[in-house]
Amino acid sequence: MEASASNAKLCEVCSGLDIHRLTQSLHPCRNPLPCPHPDRTGSGIGLALGSIDEIKSRRLTCDICRLVAESLDKEPPDLDGECRVVESREYCKFKLPISVEARDPSITHFHLTHSFVVFYTSELDRYHGPARLWESKEKYARSSHSILDFQVRASSCFKAGDTTVASPQTEQEFLATIGGRYICTQTDIHLIRAWLHQCEHKHGKDCMPSESLRFPEGDREPIFVVDVIQSCLVDTPSRCRYVALSYVWGTAPVFTHLTENTQDLRKTGSLRSLPIPATIRDAIALVYAIGERYLWVDSLCIIQDDWKMKGTEITRMGSIYSGALFTIVAAAGDHANSGLPGVEQGTRDQVQKILKLANCELLTVIDKTPHGIDNTTWAQRAWTFQERVLSNRVLVFSESQVYWSCRVASHSEERALEEVHDIHRFQSPFPQQVTADRLSWEPLEPSKYFNLYRSLLSTYRQRHMTYKSDILNAFDGVSETLAALQNDTFLWGHPESLFSHAMLWDLIGHSARNHVEVPILDSNGSREMIPIPSWSWAAWSGVDLARLPFLLSGDYTDVKPVTRFDIVDTKRQLVRIKEQSWPDHPGDGGQALWKNEQPDQVQPDTNYPPLRAGQLRFWTSLGNMKVVRGRTGPQAPWSMYRWLPFLVYQPDQDCKIVGQDFIVIAANLHNMLTLLAIEWKDGVAYRVGQLKVPEAEWLEVENRQWRLITLG
Template sequence: MSLARYSDKENIFPNRPHWDEQGIWAQARNRPAICWCPKNAPPTTNLCETCQKIRIRHLILCEAEGRMVDLGKLNDIVNRPECDLCSLVTLAARQTWRGLWDEESRSSVTCYFNALDPGRQQVKGYALQVTETGSNWQWLDFDLVFKGHDSDSMPVGKVFEISPKVDIEFLKASIRACEDMHERCMLDTKLATPDRMSIIDLHTMSIRRAPEACRYLALSYVWGKITEQWLTLKRETVKLLSHKNALVQACLPQTVRDAMQLCLDLGERYLWVDSLCITQDDPITQKQQIDIMDSIYASATLTIVAAAGDHADSGLPGISKWSREIKRQTITIQDIEISNTMPRLGDTAERSVWNTRGWTYQERMFSRRCIFLTEAQAFFACSQGVSYERKRLIETGYGVEQLNPLIRSQTLQQFYFKAVQEYTVRNLTSHADILRAFQGIMNEMSRKYNQEFFFGLPNKNFEDALLWQHAGQAEKRTTSRNFPSWSWTSVNGAIKYSFMEKRIIDGSPIPAAWQDGEEPEQFHIDWLLNAGESKLLRINETPPISIRPLPPPEEVPADLVKVALQKPGRLLFRTKHAFLSIANSVPIRTADSWWADYTQNINFSVISMASILRDGSGEDPIGFIELDKIWAQQNVPQDAGKRRWEFLAISLAATNPNDYMNLHFTMRRNIDYPMIYSRNVRQLIVNVMLVEREGEVARRLGVGKIYLDCWELIGPQNTWVVVD
């Protein structure tokens, strides 16, 4: 993106930093602020009372960077169509914030108007932005041209008009440039064709087995409403669809038909579409293809992304029946020309229905190149950045790697936590697909970290992966296939790992705090190393497979092994347990802000933070646990009740030395617990799982943490437990 250049003499923004004519970032002039507004300028017509008070020209040209002006609720802006600025904001918001466009959402969103950092200035002017403070900050960009400074400034209204149809030559040129010039994109150009993969042959209009080293495109789209009349690959149609021209008169959803047409327009012969290339009623073949979904998209030359529409019959904008009608509007306020920009790929992709679906997560993750078809324009994305159809420029800040959290992760734990958290906010039509649509991500982790998985949790870091929590409203996943309560696959809703503390590995001495120049004290937690560290058995076949060092066979209770083997997915392990009280409130004596900082990422509308107590006396908590709010309101009283709940030790962890609650409770509890003062150690906690017994089997209710010294004083007992 070329930046506007101004010499010091030509700089029309003397109170701000700017790019000079040599392309050097020049600081603001060290002089008193100058007001560039014309004296006795008449008020701008066609602006509502709210927008006239903003003094846009003064905000842009004269004021310092960063001031935000309240425009009011988005719904109020929409209801002021007679105002030029409100009308422009409405148009931009309608085209960009599709997820906020129902009246209830518009009523809860507050919009602000501010001049953007001039480091992102556009041609001959600066951009403006509108932000909203709903659940997240979001941006609307506007192009700005100062007409009073340069008589050669050209209006922007006609420059980036959107054609009703996609510019095929732009897409062809982008593909050629990527394949010929981008070294990073060329590294995997000769990936092997996935095994036993079917493909659509667009020359013969039939389904066939993909040739070796096949060059093909893949389609990523939203199924949505699939009707029986639409053709899919089934056992009875496999032979029929292998005949020449079998697809010519077939009843196919419009998105699939448009993808086939786009492939032909690009000069490509083969296309992979799940509904026509996976036998839908053959469980064996279906599982085999689902298990290699990551390879299918990674081996594709590029992926066509239907980033518009909410079902398979929506079609692709600009290809056949769907003509693009995104508008660009320009208004003039005094001598400043303002127009809405076309939505960027980041805005379009992140807010699309396509980006909310569970299956599309791994599809976007493993695609090496993508063509995004949106209502505004087509985008070509690869590892080098994004090419815009109409602007003919590269946006290097957002490419396919921005869609891939795995590339940004270094360790297995980072990789896994990030993937689970991003995946579980998405929706699945069939709850039974929760692991199927995640299989490609597990395959990648298996290759990268030599990893195996058990109901979505990795064998390595298994104790860490057990400590998942609800991030929002969650409910038990309803499906004929039972998922164990200890796995996040049992929950329909967003999952997080923000409550995690750094686990201390078996046998590792725990460092105490020490003064400069002194030798650090080292000590071990004997209970953890002997019997406290969980000894877990995965029960899904005979004999059980160990994921931790196991005790001698004669020590494993035979009756519990029999119970565990009655159902796949049960865990049998030995640990420490204790029975404690829970209060659905957190008694904090001080009025400081530590508690607010500690809980700032917790959604209290759906999550309840509860105190873990030694007994029902209501004394200071020995730990904390996050619970589903509805469940907590029904089962846990505000004060500590008489019921004692069972907690299982999962792992030992060390809190961050700068953790707010660590500092708060260490200072408060030094008097009551001299052990902490005498050892002068980092605060240590035990990660625990709250369970409820149903006969001989326990069910997970939540996870929390208990301070180690308190846990030791409780006197936890050894136990064997089966968790379903």
């Protein structure tokens, strides 16, 4: 329950605050949109509160100083400085809906602001970290940062779908529904229902996959779902309306669906007596409370020791998450027993404070940045990446509150903005680095398709995973969805239609071959373990888990395919990779100076090594040239190649000049060739690095030869 609050006690300094301005969070504006009005950061109130010692000396006699002092207690003890109350940046611009009667028709929109306390340190402590891009981590100078934010509490909160509450009719009634909202210790189920109701009834098709997203027949729905009413597993009903769960297994023991217990799990009430982790149990309770019936969760809805089912379901993550009504995201904690804070009584602490003034109430803001949960374990795990990207709607549980994000709107428990319309600019507290709106539900032209693929892949490779063998599996959902959108096929993580472009990936940082093997079905239907081919980005991982290498995913704008690739399929047969020729990229690039004639078809040759699934075979130019080979540290592999004048390098423990075999795999419109550095084993070439050189430089290589390459 919300505690009652008497009027705030203010000291002589805080009494000087312009309370009327401080509490006027809604600012009318008559400028046309897009509004040229500058941000208000640092302007307006600007009242000095004093030094740290002065503020702390008044904490017992002033409620504002008490709240500021509590924030200062969390600062490093060796810092000194002063605090000042300023007016916040504008984080929302909106217009009144047509249905609302306005007092002043000349007002075109409103600005929503709040006030915050800035701590100005007297000593700068700036970060001078590693110069290398892949070693750098975002740090901030300790000077001039916000330590406490206030927002005006909304005087009434309209809930969508609540027939007992009438829609606001006037401007005053409408604005009263906008502002801060007090967060209780238990999640407001009615509010979650309101978010879902508003999305389904007002957003329509904007928040669902389009008809262009066509998955293979039978791949649209999962095999099993949890029936939260009967508390057991059931076969997924036709056209099932289900909720999905995204969470981190972590180190906690997770009860799983196995072949031996599959019949028991189908018995009514069976899930009530099993040791199911707290996060899954809370998700079941939440789905039931919201009024939905079915829940999909991987540990229960996939038979974990049935490798055939598991492999099939992993490749269907795109259809499973995009087909869910919404996805519950367990962003609190680092294991499956962390639970969903606020679902059960006593599982969420109340950290929000109330400051009651004469004409309103101020609430402290819990999330002071638009990326409030980016540092959670959930936001950094590889498996959860596609679960977020593929979900149309997400309901995110953090330690302190719940967020909602769909393709049209973003909401949080502490900010009542459900009735805001025509938002011109909005900083959402949900992390926006990779959100669902970046994964288009409509087919894209080739350049935009490739840019989307490279953006998703680069971001995915910055996520952590426990088992390197999951590196392709955790991206399969994204691959499946892109393939369905573009009528494409993915080959070891690479889009077939843009294969030459996708082959241009490179890693910057501590990386090495991971020698991961994955299961495939051979021609006899038996399971066979096959190493991920060296030419795939999935065959390479970071050697230092604390510093993941950064993946450069190639460039579409000036690349042209110059090589006809064949790939060995699971039946050990050569199949031509069908790259599409786009108007802005003419076929195979024509007859370049370095190119020899090649056969139209590649036939197996007994003089070449036996075929193995995942290998590429193609004609290209092979040569050996001297280059600079480097590494990022004494313990790192030699994986960096540079074509530069040798005089600028002095060989040392991290740099040497070597003779290296290279093959041509692509070119660009500026007569630059992309070469793969290769090493040989039993007649098969393996990728060890990448280098770009001018075509003229390659023509100077004396020992060049035209060669049929088998690239493993």
